[in-house]
Amino acid sequence: MLTQDSASETAFVRFHQVQKTYDGKTLVVQDLNLSVREHEFLTMLGPSGSGKTTCLMMLAGFETATSGEILLAGKAINRIPPERRDIGMVFQNYALFPHMSIRENLEFPLAVRKVPHAERKRKIDAALAMVNMSGLGARMPGQLSGGQQQRIAVARALVFAPRLVLMDEPLGALDKQLREQMQYEIKRIHKESGITFVYVTHDQGEALTMSDRIAVFNQGVIQQLATPKELYERPQNAFVAQFIGENNSLHGRVLTVQGDTCQIRMRSGETVSATSPRGLQVGSETTISLRPERVQIGDASASVNNRFHGIVKNSVYHGDHLRIVVDICGQPNFVIKVPNARISAPPEIGSAISTGWQTEDCLALN
Template structure:
């Protein structure tokens, strides 16, 4: 059953000093078979949640249930949960095959079953010919594959991954993201994945829980988080975002009019419960902004000064000043860049009301 809950956190808190809470009253259901990513900046509580689920930390308050059982006081080795770490945590004195056999030996499986599972585990990560090697003889990507196979070889119901690709270079990291995603799809195992890399979270996950200050700000699919952020923190943390600050001057159903600092009016979707006179931070994605002639048909049109070209191969980012606010980014495909554009030019920028979200006032 797709929506069946495998793990639940209920009222979970964690404090290391008895005063400040790293995790605050966490209620979270993790569905059987899903790939859930815990995403947030350093110190937001995501890794602490993973460590409590693994058994390396104990909740200060609340309960964690796994497959119907209370986990709080069950030691890590009895939870039957797979774990993949950033530093691989392979035994250097054991061969690759022996590393994979280790969790099976701990579970007192027979020799023939261990041999079969090790063989299948190596095939699963395409390392069939490297079972005799030691971790020190492997590349970083190969070591990460071994760590992945070792976490899956005993067929756990749940696999936890703590920044597992953080030590790899960009190209290999992106390749391994897809490998892990495809493995998850093939095996149907439940994965809880921790990262601070929002691109990684968007690429791999069924759902993403965005953490800040020990609280989940929003939990949703990647596309919903990107297209419909619930607050200004999520809007700025997920993907690239332009923020325009202003004051709400009129409300009309789901829309509102916002006056910017230079007096210009912007029509936006009202997401936060805003009233007239309140300050708001509006979110508009760089790819939703139109320029010059293309801006003519937009409900919102403003003047902007071109400040900088940033070339990124397939597209160019234009850094612009809009309504006295710098750092406004517009993404333009390389084929649509006008060779006559120069730094200092005044240009029209525009976007539709549906593409700008009036959120809470962003903290300075």
């Protein structure tokens, strides 16, 4: 599957038919066509070994494309060394110089680029202020927390005003609470700086929180390129549906297709009304994607299009919601998420409950 942005001719970053192999046989990246818009925050998301980090390293210049072309601001950069690409880089392990103070770490990329001494102080002060670290310039990296070191790593990538900033799993070493805090901080910095960001992660929640658009990778191929909302609510295939957030998959055969809706006969015999993608054929096998929070239970399920009875197998309290697992429509591990404000008591294990969902909330996949 090739992914090509319709505005590729005006793209700020463009991968054109890029391939990468390390052994001459297996393609780690296959026929990649991808455009990144200027000023946007684009995330490359996928499991380990999906090719996302390899793509970032080729863009940075640390890996060489086997074939194809990579362009930055309309200029091919395949043969330009990393230090001449005008790209800032943030790594997971911070990569700060431990023997240099924070100010000296930030001054290093400016000195390499021969920025005048009088201008360096101003740029360093501005970079420290942007990451809320003013006043800590005299400290050594070892005197800072992990979150503070990551802020300095971001400041160092921004201090010389690059055209593009690349981030490779930058929050992976932080604990959950700090990681979530840094997600919002990096997004704020992106908006304030106006610089184009390309970000790599395997964390779906991180990608949904931070990105303008997300490219979902699997086995060296982009499965879908879209906004977070579109990816979550309208996945193009079963891989994207399962990889982005929690998802229920129901399997069946297409009975009818009328406009943008279809009827699906489940393997267990029930019929489900679902939203139909283009090209869905009567008689074909399909997988229905349905998010757990879209499912209604009890009285709330009486007014929806698809109504069924299920047997409760498990119920777990998650603070803001209750996660209920039921056996329904031939799916023994069907998940329902119900806000705690909508339910007075969890259903008993083994009890029967009424459930349902709207046609527009479930999507049949080609």
